[in-house]
Amino acid sequence: MTKNIEATFDAHFEALLERYQSLLAEHKYDYAVIPSGMPIRKYLDDMDYPFKVNPHFKAVLPLADHPHCQIILPQSGKPTLCYYQPVDFWHTVPVDPEGPWVKYFDIQIIQRPQEALSHIPKEGRVILLGQKEGVLDAVSFSAQNPETIVYPLYWHRAYKSDYEIECLWQANVIAARAHTAAKDAFYAKETEQGIQLAYLKAAKQLENDMPYGNIVALNSNGAILHYTGCEGEPPKEHHAFLIDAGAQFHGYASDITRTYSFKKNDEFAEMIAAMDEMHLGLLEQIKPNGSYVDLHIQAHHQISDILNRFGFIDMAPEQMVKEGVSSVFFPHGLGHQLGLQVHDVGGHQTNEQGGVTNPPEQHPFLRNTRKLEASQVLTVEPGLYFIESLLKDIKSSEFNNNVNWKKVEDFKKFGGIRIEDDIVVTDKGHRNLSREAFAQVD
Structure with missing residues (x-):
């Protein structure tokens, strides 16, 4: 990151986290799960379409090209990031987490997408911000992209830090x-x-x-x-x-x-x-x-x-x-x-x-x-x-x-x-x- 960005990230992230957690508390949700998304396989092929990250995910983290990651954001306290870093000699493997955002997350390295399931809460009211696909098909969410949460988030995205x-x-x-x-x-x-x-x-x-x-x-x-x-x-x-x-x-x-x-x-x-x-x-x-x-x-x-x-x-x-x-x-x-x-x-x-x-x-x-x-x-x-x-x-x-x-x-x-x-x-x-x-x- 550039010097100006490093100097401004903390205030940006702390305000953002407070907004998310206040919305969860106001609407009585305990957690939000925010997936980065997963590549889509081409029909009758062994290759994927170009990956595009879930905008809800990159609104929280500056990771625009990391599939199979999951953010578990609680109503209070430190969010968890399931950071996908497979053992793979066919493709480029994501580097170790780095940057000013790292200190704000409890980072759990996962080598397979399904390992994220052990970090997603089994109790409480849990919402999904994004698409339900892949390993998340196994999770029962209380709500998916509830309007009471996403509309305020959309509204405030217009005001840039x-x-x-x-x-x-x-x-x-x-x-x-x-x-x-x-x-x-x-x-x-x-x-x-x-x-x-x-x-x-x-x-x-x-x-x-x-x-x-x-x-x-x-x-x-x-x-x-x-x-x-x-x-x-x-x-x-x-x-x-x-x-x-x-x-x-x-x-x-x-x-x-x-x-x-x-x-x-x-x-x-x-x-x-x-x-x-x-x-x-x-x-x-x-x-x-x-x-x-x-x-x-x-x-x-x-x-x-x-x-x-x-x-x-x-x-x-x-x-x-x-x-x-x-x-x-x-x-x-x-x-x-x-x-x-x-x-x-x-x-x-x-x-x-x-x-x-x-x-x-x-x-x-x-x-x-x-x-x-x-x-x-x-x-x-x-x-x-x-x-x-x-x-x-x-x-x-x-x-x-x-x-x-x-x-x-x-x-x-x-x-x-x-x-x-x-x-x-x-x-x-x-x-x-x-x-x-x-x-x-x-």
Whole structure:
């Protein structure tokens, strides 16, 4: 761990443990069992799918790649960790437990998953936070993921401790370094596959270590919002590059998007600059008690203004938003909560009891409707795309004649623009982890 993380871990963990144990006491549960999870075997095969840890587990421990472990957390006292460390010459064996978290656990080394059963209490009210699978099928739990426990946990996950913000910052540094390598590979006329390999090498992480599947999109592929292809053949021409990719640090994710024009000085590059200016302007409005929903709607107005200024649509921005025309070019939400998961939990919650504020009917894909508060970490990612299936909706509408279809057709080859940063809400405004990280690696 870095020096800053070691210095902040104790306060983070002690507050976290107090929250869990207070919830158990309040709802009269004696223990919580939190499994790390187990690999899933591929059908008719002797290999497993890539392992992804139970988010409840890594919320307590910075162990993102350790299967078959179990945390037994009592209503009071020291938690137990069943730490899986098999005798194995086929696979890499986990190292001995180390780090500032070790002193907080009674660590029991287990060589087989079923050995954990002897450490799980046989009496009292025991709940499970996670999936019931593997050896846990033999355990009778009083409740599994009870809402009275998980909703408060989800609610508080939005408020990041100093330790968590430092982890998110480190994840941004790794991603910024890798983004820079990917940009250089694009301008060297690499394929999508070549760019992806450059990214992974610079991040020093494998593809399965990424917090989500990297979006590495050349040209019109940038119009596919969750593009999962990774073409090994070069395009006839390099026009544009959109990359949405992050990294992990101690289980915490970064999520950054950048867009580039190959010619650097054409009209598409000017549009990217306009979107970046608009993006940074939106960030200046982030402050405690602000409305993320209002910020999302304002992004629609400003994207509409860009569409008008660059001659794509002859309509007032207000009318574009009112009639839903802006959603054809900006169909997704402005961003989401970020932390242990890329799309972190609790984005629509209104209280600890699990109340929900749904997104506006006109903007159903907005992932965050919570009031902005200090210590929240969110992404802000406005976008502008030329998506054929959505453009057809305008062609069949009363607004067909308001669109400069020749210019739209010319710009389809660029795919689209998305710019995304990871933002900490502070007492007075915001901190941009992504821009700070890029400044450090440049």
